[in-house]
Amino acid sequence: MADWEQLRELAHEVVPPEYGSLERMARRRQRRAGIVVGTLAALALLGGGLGVASIDDPEDTIRPAGDPTPSQTDGTSALPLPGAAGDPVILAAGRYRIPLDNSLSFEVDLPDDTSAHDRGLFLATKEFVLKTELAGPRYGVPRDPCADQVIEAVGPTVDDLVQAMVRLPGYRLTPPEQVQLGGVDATYLEVSLPRGYDASECTDGTLQLPGNPTTAVGGPPPYVGRWWVLVVDGKRVVVQQNCWGCSRAAFDRAPRSPQTITFTTTP
Amino acid sequence: MDGVRTAEGIDALYAASYRRLVVQMYAICGDLSDAEDAVQEAFITAIRKHRTLRSVDNPEAWVRTVALRRLHRGWRHLAVVRRHQALDRAPEPAAEVGPEHVALVAALALLDPGQRAVVVLHHLADLSVAEIAEQLDLPQGTVKSRLGRGRRRLGELLVESESESEWERESEREEPSHG
Numbered sequence: 001m002a003d004w005e006q007l008r009e010l011a012h013e014v015v016p017p018e019y020g021s022l023e024r025m026a027r028r029r030q031r032r033a034g035i036v037v038g039t040l041a042a043l044a045l046l047g048g049g050l051g052v053a054s055i056d057d058p059e060d061t062i063r064p065a066g067d068p069t070p071s072q073t074d075g076t077s078a079l080p081l082p083g084a085a086g087d088p089v090i091l092a093a094g095r096y097r098i099p100l101d102n103s104l105s106f107e108v109d110l111p112d113d114t115s116a117h118d119r120g121l122f123l124a125t126k127e128f129v130l131k132t133e134l135a136g137p138r139y140g141v142p143r144d145p146c147a148d149q150v151i152e153a154v155g156p157t158v159d160d161l162v163q164a165m166v167r168l169p170g171y172r173l174t175p176p177e178q179v180q181l182g183g184v185d186a187t188y189l190e191v192s193l194p195r196g197y198d199a200s201e202c203t204d205g206t207l208q209l210p211g212n213p214t215t216a217v218g219g220p221p222p223y224v225g226r227w228w229v230l231v232v233d234g235k236r237v238v239v240q241q242n243c244w245g246c247s248r249a250a251f252d253r254a255p256r257s258p259q260t261i262t263f264t265t266t267p
Numbered sequence: 268m269d270g271v272r273t274a275e276g277i278d279a280l281y282a283a284s285y286r287r288l289v290v291q292m293y294a295i296c297g298d299l300s301d302a303e304d305a306v307q308e309a310f311i312t313a314i315r316k317h318r319t320l321r322s323v324d325n326p327e328a329w330v331r332t333v334a335l336r337r338l339h340r341g342w343r344h345l346a347v348v349r350r351h352q353a354l355d356r357a358p359e360p361a362a363e364v365g366p367e368h369v370a371l372v373a374a375l376a377l378l379d380p381g382q383r384a385v386v387v388l389h390h391l392a393d394l395s396v397a398e399i400a401e402q403l404d405l406p407q408g409t410v411k412s413r414l415g416r417g418r419r420r421l422g423e424l425l426v427e428s429e430s431e432s433e434w435e436r437e438s439e440r441e442e443p444s445h446g
Contacts, residue, residue: 014303
């Protein structure tokens with residue numbers, strides 16, 4: 001039987017930080033928001049226009065999307081179960097099979113020291129975080145990646161989702177390109193947030209990514225990503241290769257794990 | 268006007284509820300540092316939005332909802348990024364987690380995330396099905412089914428865990444002493 005009382009007693013061991021420190025933090029953020037609002041108001045009064053993304057970093061330049069070519073490797077391992085308290089699983093280099101649901105799995109080549117979180121939903125390498133998930137009817141995009149990060153469903157088709165992604169404010173996206181991922185037709189987008197993007201007004205200084213409402217994540221600029229949207233065995237799937245704080249060059253040098261993805265179905 | 272200075276009553280709410288909210292978030296996310304971060308951020312938001320907080324019926328529920336949203340949005344990403352991309356490292360948690368807590372939290376971590384949140388809010392935060400439905404913005408039927416399935420699965424996982432522990436204890440007893 002679950003001993004909830006024992007867990008409740010852990011509360012006695014939790015040491016709250018001094019309340020004043022939270023007040024000071026709140027005050028600092030309030031001031032910062034005030035400065036930003038004041039500056040924007042002044043710019044508006046001066047007719048200066050508002051360019052939230054100032055941006056001349058050559059590393060942030062979007063390049064034409066490239067067609068990823070899948071590769072095959074033998075010797076696939078099932079993803080090990082998480083450790084105590086849901087700790088991430090640290091993986092040796094190799095090819096792993098990760099279930100997306102009871103009948104659909106994907107396989108992927110991962111570099112050494114990849115950590116698998118949430119049973120493979122997130123695969124974090126040193127260079128990027130790979131997120132692969134079913135994109136059912138609740139999958140969507142944030143109303144506003146910066147200021148209103150609630151995920152709203154956008155419709156059931158690949159095209160519904162891609163069109164909503166393309167319309168996302170803030171992000172720079174390449175035009176959608178038809179490619180193959182794991183031998184399956186996919187729509188591919190390259191996405192970025194430049195280093196100069198001012199996220200100080202955004203919730204927690206982050207911008208939200210598309211996702212399922214319970215798995216969506218966000219992060220601070222700069223951000224580079226590669227997104228694939230596809231249908232496998234009648235199910236919409238989204239693969240995101242995400243990196244916050246990366247340069248485009250470093251991202252391009254990273255292992256091409258997503259391009260090794262293949263899908264397997266079991267009856 | 269300094270909004271922070273007029274945030275009366277939040278310090279009392281903080282003193283009364285911080286610890287239990289941290290434990291609830293810990294049971295959901297499995298990481299005490301992330302749980303503390305989420306609750307602290309929720310209180311910072313509460314201080315900044317004290318006028319909104321004054322207008323709600325249940326301020327603790329409001330803070331919990333903010334902390335939950337933060338967990339959903341951020342904990343996976345932050346945990347991943349902290350570890351692998353050398354961003355801000357989380358401070359050490361202010362409490363020690365003993366093995367007696369780990370077993371239950373480890374079993375909770377194996378539940379579907381939707382079931383986990385419902386089970387924790389019901390058993391640890393003592394919320395009713397209706398309250399959970401309201402706080403998670405879910406139909407009551409969904410909460411009931413998640414609660415039922417989550418409880419069953421949690422029971423199975425704890426039995427498995429207990430059997431393994433028993434087996435390990437017996438193995439240790441049978442090991443010849445080398446001392």
